[in-house]
Amino acid sequence: MKRIVLFMSLMVVAFGSAMAQKVKGSDTCLPLVQKEAEVYMKEGKGKLTVTGGGSGIGFAALIEGSTDIAMASRAIKFDEKMKMQNGGRTAKQVVIARDALSIVVNPSNKVTNLTREQLEGIFTGKITNWKQVGGADLAIVAYSRETTSGTYEFFKEHVMKNKNYKSGILSMPATGAIIQSVSQTKGAIGYVGMAYVTKDVKEIHVSYDAGKTYVEPTVANAKAGKYPIVRPLYLYYEVKSEKKVKPFIDFVLSAQGQKIVDQVGYLALK
């Protein structure tokens, strides 16, 4: 008897997961989409399974057709788009939230203001000492995310104007590791999502107009469009399966869904 019950419940689980929509991709989007899916399922609107792995994994799954929705912290690459097209499918992009990046330094660092050009110099290796940007005589230790992270790409495109990082850049596997390292290394500088900033690190005010105005990274400034380093978070789906995935995407974009965005620590669209 027991065996039959076990077998039946296994069948239910297997069947249930086959019916559920699959969402896969970026680890940056994962906490947000997971939370959205939880609320969505609690309200009995449908079933979803959300898994991480990275933006690349999400796109690969979308190309293969093994996921319904791909989460991404970067826009789809040309190569990936072409692969979709070769299979006779088109990817559709939806921006679901935005994420501001904070530049963080060690709390003992006297420097508070940096321009975009100075940040570019620091991360490309042209500026190597804090005294070159008005700080103490201390070597700069630049921390970055891993080369494949969406955050890495975004920072490179947006702040460094597509120049490459210096080869001696220290790359950390996770945001938490950057915070930890910056908090214990005197000359450190790094970038993390605004939601992750703790008291152990100091946030830099950034200027995108060559030093005229320096903007503090706060939620209010980012929402008002004053703080410049803000990136979108995406969901991608195949156009043909629009009917199937639309209810969930509409839910994420709804007032209720956007409230969750704020709760998780990202920036709501409106």
Add this chain to the structure above:
Amino acid sequence: MCHPFIKSSFSVFISIIYLKKTAVFNKKKNRFLETLIEWIFRFSGSITTLVILLISIFLFTEGWGLFHSSTIEKGYVLCVNQENKVANLSPKQVKEIYDGNITNWKEVGGSDAPIEILRMDDIASLYTEEEIGSNFENLPAKLSEAMVQRKNAIGFFPQQFIGKDFKGRILPPETISPSEYFGGKEWFPTATPAAQFGVLPLILGTLWVSIGAILLALPFGMAVSIYLAEIAGNRVRKILKPLIELLAGIPSVVYGFFGLVVIVPFIRNLFNLPVGETALAGSIVLAIMALPTIITVAEDAMRTTPVAMKESSLALGATHWQTIYRVVIPYASSGIMAAIVLGIGRAVGETMAVLMVTGNAAVIPHSFTDPVRTIPATIAAELGETAIGSAQYQALFMLGAILFLLTLVLSIWAEIIRKDPKVQ
């Protein structure tokens, strides 16, 4: 580690022998059972070998594609003006040009003129949306026009928008050569337009960290295993050994975090360095992780020394230390070698812990206090996000193959030492 397996297979052998002895009555039936068991053994052995072989073949075939693919992102082309004399550019030169480090054509063998860089974003600002067209229908013509008008430009455009009547000259795509891959000093796998796949810093980083780990772990490991096998009393051993074996059960990411929070600041303060994430930090964490393996295997090997041998050594007047040094260690040498190889294997292949504490900077290390990037850490950090089938994906598989060869060489070397008559 392999005790249960050895024990169970041993008991199977015993039972086979037992079956043989009692096979007076139904010889035929037993012989059938015997051959069946033999075949099961043979089958599982060959399946295991086959699977390992297939995995390594997969690794090499996936990786080998790298040397046929271009460093320029798929679907894009690099182009210059027709009159430009530069015939081709190496990936390195392309990267330097787009980073703004090479600014004049004469540096790459052209005429004395400044280089003008064009990307798709620049095209969007050169022409209005109306000129390009809402569906990009005029884009191919505009790209062609832009390349004709600008004598000193280099363009990086999607192939899709390069029309048949494109007036610029498309640079031939450069494939990645093995010498660039194995001898290259820069690892920029996601750089556009030209990715850099130089694995030399990664190979050296792996070697530095592993050699450091083994230099730290060996003396401690040997000392503890000798102590446990020969000097410690029964009660001490009964407490100590499970404790050490427990260390092997701690997840590597926990070691990594311990390293980041404790060892990294300690090293920075001790040597007064700007950064604490160094090869040395990686070596220390790996040494701690390799210790349980080395200690357990070496101690087991030493304890297999027959009591008669030890007693005869003592009876001949040798001291306890002389017995250990002259009898126990030589007798257990093959087991000790196995311990070392297992320890090195753990160090070379370890991923998470190293990822957390070595800083992962892809530069050639000059001392133990430099940050390094190891091969396993690179694969772990990058494989998840890369587009499957891309040049970077293949480069990572090639790294896996290199790691495989590294450990293969290590174990072959260990085997040779073990068979050396001087050691035995």
